[in-house]
Amino acid sequence: MAGMGPAPKPADQRRRRNATLALTPLPAEGRAGDPPRWPLxxxxxxxxxxxxxxxAADDAELALLEPDLKGRAKANAQRKADASQAEATILQAQLEAQQRVEAELWTELWATPQAVQWERMGWTREVAQYVRWKCRAESGDLDAGKEARQLGDRLGLTPLAMLRLRWEVVGGEPETSAQQPGARRPSSRSTQARRRLKVVDNDEKGSG
Structure with missing residues (x-):
């Protein structure tokens, strides 16, 4: 009939313009259990x-054993040996410190709500790469900081990143739950992880 417009679509063909995608729920208490094995x-x-x-330190030490090495040449060889040995010692200490920090952050991250989704999707290596870049960033590497921020967004480590991924933390414990029999308390590891993530978030906002 003229002026009445097109006929309405059948119900199964209609689509609400304001329809939104469902959010993926993540448990507020975080992921339970030990973290995966470190893959890197x-x-x-x-x-x-x-x-x-x-x-270089070993070569310099061998050079010092030469019988013809005397005077200034021997002093220079000794300084080279000492400098090389000091550098090797410092780098070994840095490596051990990095391993400790990586292990700590790795454990904390796998106790977060986001870790439940990482496990579902098999993102073990991606999380490990974030940990490595983040640890380098904390030692002052600006380029590593940029990489860590990008990976952090992909992993949902900020509220905005979680919104983009359509992730939602649900099931938070009420304030009065401590008085309820059988109420589950968040693990200390999960609480520590959430505190660490708040620090990470604030650091990245400050450096952005």
Whole structure:
């Protein structure tokens, strides 16, 4: 009939313009259990620099054994040996410190609500790469900080990133639950992880 417009679509063909995608719920208490096994090798760059410094120190020590090496030449060789040995020692200490920090952050991250989704999607190596870049960033590497922020967004480590991924933390414990029999309390590891993530979020906002 003229002026009446097109006939309405059948109900199964209609679509609400304001319809939204469903959010993926994540448990507020975080992921339970031990973290996955660490999947990455030791920092190859630091390991290589340490090994090269150690070899240079060994070569310098051998040079000091030459009977013809005397005076200023011997003093220079000794300084070279000492400098190379000091560099190797520093790099070894840095490597050990990095391993400790990586292990700590790795454990904390796998106790977060986001870790439940990481496990579902098999994002073990992606999380490990974030941990490595984040640890380098905390030691002052600005380029590593940029990489860590990008990976953090992909992993949903900020509220905005979670919104983009359509993730939602649900099931938070009421304030009065401590008085309810059988109420589940968040683990100390999960609480510590959430505190760490707040620090990470604030750091990234401050550096952005």
């Amino acid at each position: 090798l030791d920092d190859v760059t630091t390991v290589t620099r340490r090994d090269m410094a150690a070899r």
